[in-house]
Each structure stands twice: as structure tokens, then as C-alpha cells.
Amino acid sequence: MSIRHGLLALLEQGPRYGSQLRTEFESRTGATWPLNVGQVYTTLSRLERDGMVVPDGDDDAGHPLYAITDAGREELHEWFERPVDRTSPPRDELAIKLAMAVGAAGVDIRAVIQSQRSATLKAMQDYTRLKAQALIAVEASSGQESERGRDDVAWLLVLEQLIFQTEAEARWLDHCESRLVRLSATAVRGATPPQADTTKAASEKPARARLGRR
Structure with missing residues (x-):
């Protein structure tokens, strides 16, 4: 879910196209979690399906732009306010x-x-x-x-x-x-075997023998 909301956070700053979102996401996180363009566009398609983003024309170079919707903005703000769920930790x-x-x-x-x-x-x-x-x-x-x-x-x-x-x-x-x-x-x-018990048993043998002779 972090990629989904990360893209929404970037789109809240203004319309962007896929490779631009990838570059800015990696720049913001130091490329710790690298993305590929296909992953970005797949996420954008799901966000569009869910009503979180909409196509917003093309830029001067012909790149298709996406813009965040009111529903996407609301989802983003709820994500910022909601603690990360630790009841189902990711596999380590x-x-x-x-x-x-x-x-x-x-x-x-x-x-x-x-x-x-x-x-x-x-x-x-x-x-x-x-x-x-x-x-x-x-x-x-x-x-x-x-x-x-x-x-x-x-x-x-x-x-x-x-x-x-x-x-x-x-x-x-x-x-x-x-x-x-x-x-x-x-x-x-x-x-x-406990050493103390072994020693005790050995020391008791002569005593039992003496008692038997009495």
C-alpha cells in the first residue's frame, strides 16, 4: 500500500506522468525501494479504477498526465493520519x-x-x-x-x-x-547425571555394609 499512497502524495502536488512519478518517488526515498515504470502504471490504473486519480491530458512532450481526485486526496489524508498496522507484520x-x-x-x-x-x-x-x-x-x-x-x-x-x-x-x-x-x-x-547424587550413593555403600554386619 505504500506505493499506492506514495504516488497519491506526489500527485497531490500537481499532475504527473508515470516515469516522472517513478523518478520523484525514488528521489524522495533515495532509491531504497526502486520502482519500474510498469509497476507505476499498474498502480495508476488501479487508482483510476478506484476513483482516486483521473487522466489529465498530456504535457508538452506528449506524456499522459494523471491528476488526483477529491476521493484520492481524502484517502491520502486518511493514510497520513492512520497508524501503520502492525497486527500482520510483513514476512521477514x-x-x-x-x-x-x-x-x-x-x-x-x-x-x-x-x-x-x-x-x-x-x-x-x-x-x-x-x-x-x-x-x-x-x-x-x-x-x-x-x-x-x-x-x-x-x-x-x-x-x-x-x-x-x-x-x-x-x-x-x-x-x-x-x-x-x-x-x-x-x-x-x-x-x-547429577554429580552430587552419584557421590552420595557411593558414600552410602560402605555405611550400608557396616550396618549389615551389625
């Missing part, structure tokens, strides 16, 4: 991978975790470097009302979300590894 490949790796034959789950941790930390470093560049761009455009300035701020917010996300993922991977270590230690202890 990493969580599914670790869940499937538990008990899988021939899979060293701790090696899987370590490999992912290296990739996650590398991504965090890349995002942090990009954030430093974005901050410079935002400071350079500070106080200026321009499309470029808005794109810089939007990209900075996206980058910071990605940084927080990778930091949380790294902590979660550390937690998973610690959990596996604790569970492994518990399993080992459960499989080993």
Missing part, C-alpha cells in the same frame, strides 16, 4: 531463515548468525556514511524551500530509519546467539 526473510535453521540437518545456525551479523554491520556502516552525506546536503539547503531540499530531508529520515533497523537487527542477532548458547548448556546439563 532473516527471521524465517533462522526459524527454519533451528534443528535443520547439516546447518550450523551460529555460523548463519555470524554471517548475517557481518552483513548487517557492513550495511550499518554504509547507511551511517550516507547519513553524513545527507546531513551535509540538508544543512546546505537549510532555509530554502525547494524540491531538492525536501528530497534531502526525506532521504535523511529514510536513512535514519534504516540505521535504527540495522542496529535493532544486530542486537537481535546477539540475543539469538546468547539464547542458543544458554539452551545448548541446559541440554548438556540435562543429559549429564
Whole structure:
């Protein structure tokens, strides 16, 4: 649904054509979630079917333009006001991978975790470097009302979300590894006969023998 509403947000600023929407969407999000023109036009067709947009003629170069309707504007504002639904979280490949790796034959789950941790930390470093560049761009455009300035701020917010996300993922991977270590230690202890009971039984044998002789 984010693509649908993202296109509506761009169209609220004025009529646009498909490839223009794709370019502006990617510019606003730093191409974190790249779109193809076919995906844009498919979404526009659905928005038109639902009465959210209408064709609005062509521009000077002959590109077919789309404009947002009152219904589309209302849908967009409701989306901005509505919290993102977390009751049905999107599938997470990493969580599914670790869940499937538990008990899988021939899979060293701790090696899987370590490999992912290296990739996650590398991504965090890349995002942090990009954030430093974005901050410079935002400071350079500070106080200026321009499309470029808005794109810089939007990209900075996206980058910071990605940084927080990778930091949380790294902590979660550390937690998973610690959990596996604790569970492994518990399993080992459960499989080993208690030393105290064995010692006690051995010490009681001579005592029982002495009582028998009495």
C-alpha cells in the first residue's frame, strides 16, 4: 500500500506522468525501494479504477498526465493520519531463515548468525556514511524551500530509519546467539547425571555394609 499512497502524495502536488512519478518517488526515498515504470502504471490504473486519480491530458512532450481526485486526496489524508498496522507484520526473510535453521540437518545456525551479523554491520556502516552525506546536503539547503531540499530531508529520515533497523537487527542477532548458547548448556546439563547424587550413593555403600554386619 505504500506505493499506492506514495504516488497519491506526489500527485497531490500537481499532475504527473508515470516515469516522472517513478523518478520523484525514488528521489524522495533515495532509491531504497526502486520502482519500474510498469509497476507505476499498474498502480495508476488501479487508482483510476478506484476513483482516486483521473487522466489529465498530456504535457508538452506528449506524456499522459494523471491528476488526483477529491476521493484520492481524502484517502491520502486518511493514510497520513492512520497508524501503520502492525497486527500482520510483513514476512521477514532473516527471521524465517533462522526459524527454519533451528534443528535443520547439516546447518550450523551460529555460523548463519555470524554471517548475517557481518552483513548487517557492513550495511550499518554504509547507511551511517550516507547519513553524513545527507546531513551535509540538508544543512546546505537549510532555509530554502525547494524540491531538492525536501528530497534531502526525506532521504535523511529514510536513512535514519534504516540505521535504527540495522542496529535493532544486530542486537537481535546477539540475543539469538546468547539464547542458543544458554539452551545448548541446559541440554548438556540435562543429559549429564547429577554429580552430587552419584557421590552420595557411593558414600552410602560402605555405611550400608557396616550396618549389615551389625
